[in-house]
Amino acid sequence: MLSLSKKTDYALLALSHITRRxxxxxxxxxxxxxxxxxxxxxLAKILQKLTKEGLLVSSSxxxxxxxxxxxxxxxxxxxIVRVLDGQPAIIHCLREDTACSQFDRCTVRDxxxxxxxxxxxxxxxxxxxxxxxxxxxxxxxxxxxxEVGETGYRASSVDAPxxxxxx
Numbered sequence: 001m002l003s004l005s006k007k008t009d010y011a012l013l014a015l016s017h018i019t020r021r022x023x024x025x026x027x028x029x030x031x032x033x034x035x036x037x038x039x040x041x042x043l044a045k046i047l048q049k050l051t052k053e054g055l056l057v058s059s060s061x062x063x064x065x066x067x068x069x070x071x072x073x074x075x076x077x078x079x080i081v082r083v084l085d086g087q088p089a090i091i092h093c094l095r096e097d098t099a100c101s102q103f104d105r106c107t108v109r110d111x112x113x114x115x116x117x118x119x120x121x122x123x124x125x126x127x128x129x130x131x132x133x134x135x136x137x138x139x140x141x142x143x144x145x146x147e148v149g150e151t152g153y154r155a156s157s158v159d160a161p162x163x164x165x166x167x
Contacts, residue, residue: 002088002119006042008080008084008085010036010043011046014043015128016131017032018066019072019128049084055070055075056069076123076128090112090119093106
């Protein structure tokens, strides 16, 4: 199953945090680690890797820390995933470093390759800016009531809140 690694998850949290703090403000590793209760050493390694790849700029000193190297709208989730985890693949044979013994006989490789490409396109379209924008998501669920009247049953529907959360 395709899922984000802890490193990618932590990186997305950190980048989202940095984005919300503003383009010119530097944010320390310690601030991010404390805010999200992340392991400081692992987070430091992740941020160093993102800096090495040109996605962050670091500065030293008492007010040092990290800031984005470019607008958050230009940094994609797909780029972060590739930097930290390599090329994502939903099936084993699509990974760059593997060979499949069923390659010549496989009947699902092509459809799953197309699915994998669609997932990659979605990751490459979603920016850090998009994931850092706090919004309340409200999902409603239709509920149907049956009323008994003189002429029989009558259905009426209402939308009831099913879930409200911060996205």
